[in-house]
Amino acid sequence: xxxxxxxxxxxxxxxxxxxxxxxxxxxxxxxxxxxxxxxxxxxxxxxxxxxxxxxxxxxxxxxxxxxxxxxxxxxxxxxxxxxxxxxxxxxxxxxxxxxxxxxxxxxxxxxxxxxxxxxxxxxx
Amino acid sequence: xxxxxxxxxxxxxxxxxxxxxxxxxxxxxxxxxxxxxxxxxxxxxxxxxxxxxxxxxxxxxxxxxxxxxxxxxxxxxxxxxxxxxxxxxxxxxxxxxxxxxxxxxxxxxxxxxxxxxxxxxxxxxxxxxxxxxxxxxxxxxxxxxxxxxxxxxxxxxxxxxxxxxxxxxxxxxxxxxxxxxxxxxxxxxxxxxxxxxxxxxxxxxxxxxxxxxxxxxxxxxxxxxxxxxxxxxxxxxxxxxxxxxxxxxxxxxxxxxxxxxxxxxxxxxxxxxxxxxxxxxxxxxxxxxxxxxxxxxxxxxxxxxxxxxxxxxxxxxxxxxxxxxxxxxxxxxxxxxxxxxxxxxxxxxxxxxxxxxxxxxxxxxxxxxxxxxxxxxxxxxxxxxxxxxxxxxxxxxxxxxxxxxxxxxxxxxxxxxxxxxxxxxxxxxxxxxxxxxxxxxxxxxxxxxxxxxxxxxxxxxxxxxxxxxxxxxxxxxxxxxxxxxxxxxxxxxxxxxxxxxxxxxxxxxxxxxxxxxxxxxxxxxxxxxxxxxxxxxxxxxxxxxxxxxxxxxxxxxxxxxxxxxxxxxxxxxxxxxxxxxxxxxxxxxxxxxxxxxxxxxxxxxxxxxxxxxxxxxxxxxxxxxxxxxxxxxxxxxxxxxxxxxxxxxxxxxxxxxxxxxxxxxxxxxxxxxxxxxxxxxxxxxx
Numbered sequence: 001x002x003x004x005x006x007x008x009x010x011x012x013x014x015x016x017x018x019x020x021x022x023x024x025x026x027x028x029x030x031x032x033x034x035x036x037x038x039x040x041x042x043x044x045x046x047x048x049x050x051x052x053x054x055x056x057x058x059x060x061x062x063x064x065x066x067x068x069x070x071x072x073x074x075x076x077x078x079x080x081x082x083x084x085x086x087x088x089x090x091x092x093x094x095x096x097x098x099x100x101x102x103x104x105x106x107x108x109x110x111x112x113x114x115x116x117x118x119x120x121x122x123x124x
Numbered sequence: 125x126x127x128x129x130x131x132x133x134x135x136x137x138x139x140x141x142x143x144x145x146x147x148x149x150x151x152x153x154x155x156x157x158x159x160x161x162x163x164x165x166x167x168x169x170x171x172x173x174x175x176x177x178x179x180x181x182x183x184x185x186x187x188x189x190x191x192x193x194x195x196x197x198x199x200x201x202x203x204x205x206x207x208x209x210x211x212x213x214x215x216x217x218x219x220x221x222x223x224x225x226x227x228x229x230x231x232x233x234x235x236x237x238x239x240x241x242x243x244x245x246x247x248x249x250x251x252x253x254x255x256x257x258x259x260x261x262x263x264x265x266x267x268x269x270x271x272x273x274x275x276x277x278x279x280x281x282x283x284x285x286x287x288x289x290x291x292x293x294x295x296x297x298x299x300x301x302x303x304x305x306x307x308x309x310x311x312x313x314x315x316x317x318x319x320x321x322x323x324x325x326x327x328x329x330x331x332x333x334x335x336x337x338x339x340x341x342x343x344x345x346x347x348x349x350x351x352x353x354x355x356x357x358x359x360x361x362x363x364x365x366x367x368x369x370x371x372x373x374x375x376x377x378x379x380x381x382x383x384x385x386x387x388x389x390x391x392x393x394x395x396x397x398x399x400x401x402x403x404x405x406x407x408x409x410x411x412x413x414x415x416x417x418x419x420x421x422x423x424x425x426x427x428x429x430x431x432x433x434x435x436x437x438x439x440x441x442x443x444x445x446x447x448x449x450x451x452x453x454x455x456x457x458x459x460x461x462x463x464x465x466x467x468x469x470x471x472x473x474x475x476x477x478x479x480x481x482x483x484x485x486x487x488x489x490x491x492x493x494x495x496x497x498x499x500x501x502x503x504x505x506x507x508x509x510x511x512x513x514x515x516x517x518x519x520x521x522x523x524x525x526x527x528x529x530x531x532x533x534x535x536x537x538x539x540x541x542x543x544x545x546x547x548x549x550x551x552x553x554x555x556x557x558x559x560x561x562x563x564x565x566x567x568x569x570x571x572x573x574x575x576x577x578x579x580x581x582x583x584x585x586x587x588x589x590x591x592x593x594x595x596x597x598x599x600x601x602x603x604x605x606x607x608x609x610x611x612x613x614x615x616x617x618x619x620x621x622x623x624x625x626x627x628x629x630x631x632x633x634x635x636x637x638x639x640x641x642x643x644x645x646x647x648x649x650x651x652x653x654x655x656x657x658x659x660x661x662x663x664x665x666x667x668x669x670x671x672x673x674x675x676x677x678x679x680x681x682x683x684x685x686x687x688x689x690x691x692x693x694x695x696x697x698x699x700x701x702x703x704x705x706x707x708x709x710x711x712x713x714x715x716x717x718x719x720x721x722x723x724x725x726x727x728x729x730x731x732x733x734x735x736x737x738x739x740x741x742x743x744x745x746x747x748x749x750x751x752x753x754x755x756x757x758x759x760x761x762x763x764x765x766x767x768x769x770x771x772x773x774x775x776x777x778x779x780x781x782x783x784x785x786x787x788x789x790x791x792x793x794x795x796x797x798x799x800x801x802x803x804x805x806x807x808x809x810x
Contacts, residue, residue: 028610065416073350074196074557075627080391083226083627086384087394094425101522101532103425103632107225110417112519114531114628 019031055092055102056118062122065106071120079121083107090123129341131181134297135211138240139203139234140218141227143187143633145246148276149218150186153286158186160642163514163536164630168199168554169210170206177290180297188554191226192232193342194351194402198562204353207237208338214240214293221273222250225405228398229391232269232312238339241354242289243271249278250634255409263405268310277639307724314345314390317381321348332361347371348378349387352706362746370786388642408762415636416516421516430520445501446595448450452496460489479670487719488668491658494579494718498651505543506646510638515630522628528610529617531556531628534565536611541572542602544650545760547576548767559629560620565764567616567780570607570757573602575654576714581749583718588745605753612787656712665709668720673723683724697751697792698744698800707751743799747792755788756781 052066065088068116083106084090091111094103102113112122138146147160147167154173159166159430173184187206188199195204207215215234219227234241243264251258264271271429272289274282322344334357346354348371358364378386425431429606464481469478508514514536533556541549549569556562573581581601585594675682686708687701693702706720756762762780766773 013652066181071627077192077194077196077387078557078627078629079388081229082631083229083395085388085392085395101519101628103421104518108223109226110421110632112522112532112628112630112632114516114522114526116526117627117629 036063052122052124053103054119055113055121055123056095056115058092058123059095060092062089064089066124068120069122071117074115075120079117082111084121130526131179132297133174133517134180134182134293135185135269136182136214136216136293137185137187137207137212138216138218139187139207139230141191141220141230143631144218144220144227146189146218147186147244148735149216149274150184152276152282154184154287156438156477157455157645159646159649161509161514162507163518164533164555165187166540166550166552168202170202174322175290178294180294182290182293184216190230192230194346194349196352197557200552201353208342208353210729212239212359214242214296216242216244218246221245221247221714222254222256224258224402225395225398225696227484228401228456229394232394232397234344235311235347236342238341241269242292242296243267243269243334244289245271245273250697253413255411255413257407259405259407263401266310266401266404271616277642291355295405301367307682312394314393317378318348318386318389318393321377323371324374325367328363328367332363332367334358334361345390346618349390350375351720356632409448413687420635424516425519434517434520437513438602441501441504441508441593442599442602446502446598448592449497449500456489456493456496460485460493464489478674479499479667482723483667483670486668486722488658488663490718490722491579491662491715492584492655494582494659495651495654496738498654499647502543502575502650503643503647507638507641508644508652509543510636512633512635519632521759525610526628529612530561530613533563533628533630535800537565537569538572540608541569541574544571544575545653546570546574546757547764550761550764553768556669560617563620563769563776564616567776568613570761570765570780570784571605571609571612571754573605573753574714575650575743576657576758577753579715580710580717580752583721584740584749587740588742601749601753604750608754610683657715662716662719665712665716666723669705669709669720669723693789696796697789698796699748699751703744703748707755710752711756713760741747743796743803746799747796750795751792752786753788754784755789 065084065086067086068084069075071079088106091105092102093105093118101115102118103110104113105111138150140146147158150156150171150173151158151160154175156171156173158171158173167186167188169188170601171186173186175184177184187203187207190200190203193204193207195201206212215237217231219228219231231243245258245260246256258273260271260273270292272285272292274285276282323343325347326444327342329344334343338357343354343357347358347367350371355368358367361367375386378389382389423429466483467480467485468477471480517539518532518535521535525532525534534553536555537549537552540552546569549572550566553562553565555571556565581598582594585597589597601796642690669683672682677685678803684701686705690704690708690750691701694700699707702721702724706717706726709720710717757765757780762777765780766777769776
């Protein structure tokens with residue numbers, strides 16, 4: 001019995017540690033190495049091979065909209081009417097990171113976007 | 125409003141993107157005083173204003189702002205339904221000159237409705253500050269419609285412009301346009317493939333029996349786009365199966381051909397059209413300008429600073445209201461005292477004296493003396509609203525609210541309820557897309573401290589707390605009401621099943637320096653409701669309660685009977701019969717609480733709210749406030765709620781009636797009991 005209990009506790013701690021680790025990683029990158037992330041993004045801009053990333057992972061710079069994935073018809077229509085058409089240029093003005101909203105500039109106006117929506121938008 | 129039976133009626137619909145100034149132009153055209161604001165949710169229903177001009181009745185219809193005709197939120201549906209099914213003679217498309225591309229996107233959809241279109245180009249002053257110019261003659265020639273440049277906020281220049289616009293509307297109505305070239309509007313080129321598919325569908329549509337009222341052009345394109353309202357129309361026709369099959373086939377064809385969905389391809393074409401026209405008409409001087417909006421936004425929406433700034437602004441609003449309004453309120457109180465003193469010396473008969481002093485002045489004076497506070501508060505809120513902070517605030521609150529099952533957009537209805545009335549707040553939930561969020565927001569809107577609850581809170585706070593703490597306590601009460609609303613929504617959101625994840629996309633308007641006249645207008649409009657209420661409902665109920673309190677039945681006061689019934693319910697939370705009755709009358713309208721308290725508590729003849737000290741001990745006051753803030757909302761908001769919920773309204777009605785009372789009772793019970801234990805050790809109050 002005792003052994004089993006200890007085993008369970010150990011597993012639980014390990015689980016906690018893993019999730020903590022995963023969250024922490026993101027936080028570390030965004031908070032303490034924010035500058036590095038910026039540099040990384042700049043590098044992406046400079047290089048000819050532009051890779052496709054989620055809008056939520058981007059912190060700085062101008063990108064082109066590629067497509068949306070995994071959203072319902074309503075949201076897709078809404079994005080279309082706001083001007084999210086493949087090939088449109090969008091500039092990230094403010095990305096709070098950490099699950100907050102994101103401000104971008106598209107078609108000459110600034111738009112605030114939920115983190116949940118930003119996860120579904122792919123840019124390059 | 126004047127209405128002439130003989131005059132022919134012209135219907136003109138004002139249409140445009142959100143926040144382009146439709147309501148401002150509507151007000152100029154009709155002379156009405158429709159509420160204007162620079163965030164979505166201000167206009168959520170169609171309003172009609174009538175203007176008589178040269179023996180014609182022109183009905184102007186102000187519609188909620190939309191980005192496209194196929195939007196899914198409730199206010200956008202109202203707009204598209206009106207345009208499709210009602211007899212609209214002329215569509216007035218209002219455009220924001222500083223952001224033309226998106227405005228043209230809507231324009232391309234309006235063309236397909238086959239109706240007469242006029243364009244009003246607004247916000248030319250902003251365009252000038254961006255060092256751009258628009259060639260208006262070229263624009264009207266390209267689009268095939270007449271374009272009126274206008275600066276809606278500039279009142280002096282507009283008088284001549286209005287007459288030109290009205291003349292033109294009459295001309296169009298009489299079918300003799302001044303220049304022949306303005307009659308035919310342009311068409312968007314959708315490319316060979318899509319036009320081919322449209323042709324196939326149109327052949328089927330000609331055979332069907334759909335009424336001619338609806339434009340075939342619009343119907344065909346929207347059928348291909350899978351627009352639900354278009355498909356609903358098709359379901360009525362005789363050959364619907366063939367048409368639906370053909371649509372399925374053509375959609376598949378386009379996906380094979382372009383490798384994208386047809387919606388994307390059509391939107392692409394439309395935006396291409398918009399971009400081309402913008403390129404042709406807009407001349408840009410290359411001068412680098414500093415964008416102040418971005419600099420301010422960097423601080424206001426900063427990750428660490430946003431919430432402190434938000435709280436600061438809230439606190440500034442309160443400090444402003446209290447600092448300026450307390451002397452005015454004191455003046456009002458003295459005035460009412462003086463009047464009642466004069467009357468008491470002048471009139472001999474005791475019943476009449478009591479009727480005038482207790483029934484009318486006691487009831488009405490109590491409510492009206494708090495009126496200046498509302499004026500100052502609405503002024504302060506209107507200032508930040510016109511500045512453009514409301515949309516930002518909803519952006520800041522988004523992350524917080526998403527933890528409670530809401531989105532940032534539901535902050536706007538809450539805010540509308542805070543600086544006005546709960547009724548408009550409930551109606552404003554139409555801007556929310558998902559049904560679940562709408563119901564959640566509608567349920568928590570009545571918890572906010574609206575303009576009617578505010579005076580009551582002030583009434584109690586003025587009695588209990590010293591002057592220097594009053595604004596802080598009021599501020600804390602606001603935060604308490606928000607916390608209650610959020611916890612309720614958290615509990616309810618776990619009960620209501622989640623349909624799909626909510627989304628929040630909102631345009632941030634540029635900052636404007638508010639104009640003093642506009643602020644005064646807004647302030648007056650919002651607070652005018654309360655004076656009107658005071659003259660009608662409040663005076664009526666206070667006379668009713670007064671007559672009840674003077675009547676006797678078997679040597680007992682009539683009011684004693686409900687007091688006896690309510691006493692066992694309210695003694696555990698420390699409130700006596702008088703307060704219970706005042707809370708009961710508060711269901712009719714919240715301000716009535718003050719008048720009833722004044723009436724039932726009065727023992728001296730000259731009696732107004734600042735010498736109520738001995739009636740209230742601080743703990744009782746706090747429990748009273750907590751009960752007051754959370755119990756049943758007023759009748760008007762309940763009625764509006766029932767109307768807006770639609771299906772299953774009785775279930776929600778019962779929920780709101782019982783749930784709120786149980787919540788209020790249990791909360792105040794806890795607070796009262798903890799308070800009585802604590803009060804042995806500490807003493808709060810004056």
